[in-house]
Amino acid sequence: MSEDSENEEKKAQASSEAESQAQTSNEEKSSTETISISPSAPQPQKPKTTPMIGKPIGTPVTPRPTSTPIVKPAAQTQTPVVGGPASTPVASRPVGTPVVGTPRPSVGTPVGTMGPIVGTVTPRPGIASLAGVSAPGGAPKLPPSKPPESKVEVSRRNFIKGLAIVGGLVAVGSFVPLFPYLEASVGVGTATPDLPVVVNPNVAQNQLVPLKPADVGSLNSIDPNSSYFQYPYIVGNTNANADSFVQCVLIRMPAGFNGEGYSVTDTSTGDQYIAFSRVCVHLWCLWSYNTNDPRGPVGACPCHGSTYVPGSGTYPKTPSFSNQAPGTAVAGPASLQTPPNNMLPIIQLTIVDGSFHATGRVGVVGCGQKC
Numbered sequence: 001m002s003e004d005s006e007n008e009e010k011k012a013q014a015s016s017e018a019e020s021q022a023q024t025s026n027e028e029k030s031s032t033e034t035i036s037i038s039p040s041a042p043q044p045q046k047p048k049t050t051p052m053i054g055k056p057i058g059t060p061v062t063p064r065p066t067s068t069p070i071v072k073p074a075a076q077t078q079t080p081v082v083g084g085p086a087s088t089p090v091a092s093r094p095v096g097t098p099v100v101g102t103p104r105p106s107v108g109t110p111v112g113t114m115g116p117i118v119g120t121v122t123p124r125p126g127i128a129s130l131a132g133v134s135a136p137g138g139a140p141k142l143p144p145s146k147p148p149e150s151k152v153e154v155s156r157r158n159f160i161k162g163l164a165i166v167g168g169l170v171a172v173g174s175f176v177p178l179f180p181y182l183e184a185s186v187g188v189g190t191a192t193p194d195l196p197v198v199v200n201p202n203v204a205q206n207q208l209v210p211l212k213p214a215d216v217g218s219l220n221s222i223d224p225n226s227s228y229f230q231y232p233y234i235v236g237n238t239n240a241n242a243d244s245f246v247q248c249v250l251i252r253m254p255a256g257f258n259g260e261g262y263s264v265t266d267t268s269t270g271d272q273y274i275a276f277s278r279v280c281v282h283l284w285c286l287w288s289y290n291t292n293d294p295r296g297p298v299g300a301c302p303c304h305g306s307t308y309v310p311g312s313g314t315y316p317k318t319p320s321f322s323n324q325a326p327g328t329a330v331a332g333p334a335s336l337q338t339p340p341n342n343m344l345p346i347i348q349l350t351i352v353d354g355s356f357h358a359t360g361r362v363g364v365v366g367c368g369q370k371c
């Protein structure tokens with residue numbers, strides 16, 4: 001072998017060894033290289049390593065060091081790949097930087113920011129204190145005008161006024177002395193101090209002509225032994241004198257009858273007289289005295305037939321009527337009522353200067369004797 005051929009073999013061997021070393025170095029680099037990508041600066045893409053296809057089995061592959069963590073920050077996903085237009089890094093939007101572009105219309109008034117008020121601020125009704133306060137625009141506020149009332153409101157107000165007036169009248173009327181009128185209607189059993197006369201019913205109203213015993217049974221009564229009169233009698237008040245509850249009857253007692261203390265005797269004739277309320281104690285009809293009744297001298301009510309006796313006496317045709325107290329109901333529904341509702345109220349009489357005077361009442365009109 002020549003010296004030249006030896007040199008060529010050495011060069012070939014050295015070249016082969018150099019290639020082998022370079023290949024080995026590249027393999028080690030590719031296997032042990034740690035991925036380290038800066039999140040802030042894009043890294044140029046490294047050439048892909050040649051896959052180890054066809055590598056002879058048994059060639060040791062340098063494992064990745066386990067201690068080296070693969071740091072892959074979240075920003076890496078946003079890191080574009082350099083090399084194309086799509087890989088241009090998108091600059092993150094700094095906080096507080098206004099968005100460039102067409103701003104969205106704001107909804108409502110920003111908090112703390114108030115734009116100018118356009119127009120006139122209309123104050124709410126009833127807020128009169130705002131009158132005179134200038135609006136931001138400079139225009140003075142007008143005093144609030146009173147809204148017009150509806151018909152319903154006017155009607156309600158008039159109704160309330162009417163109630164107030166009626167209530168006031170009732171309150172005032174409660175203090176008006178109505179006693180004389182009430183007494184004229186229902187009466188009380190109190191003797192008047194001046195011994196009012198029993199007004200002669202045959203004389204015109206408003207003339208205090210006393211009734212005398214000789215006048216009993218004349219003109220105004222259907223019976224010759226009785227006369228109607230009013231007690232109490234109110235001069236000039238024809239309505240009160242016409243009230244049923246003041247209607248009375250004065251009776252000349254039949255011979256042999258006894259008034260048991262409620263009758264008055266005319267000393268000039270010896271006749272006895274007694275007076276009753278004409279209001280039936282049953283249902284308040286006006287009864288009348290009739291000495292011509294077939295049963296005897298009785299007071300008869302035309303409504304339901306209640307019958308009263310003028311005094312204690314004898315009734316030959318109706319013995320059950322005998323010996324009953326004056327004014328006792330002896331027949332009809334009033335006789336079925338329990339005492340004192342079965343007896344007529346009695347008007348107490350006296351004779352002064354030849355004429356009758358009423359001194360009081362025994363019982364309550366419409367109720368009964370001694371009620």
Ligand code: FES
Nearest residue numbers: 280282283301304
């Ligand atoms: S009202 Fe007189 S009997 Fe009935």
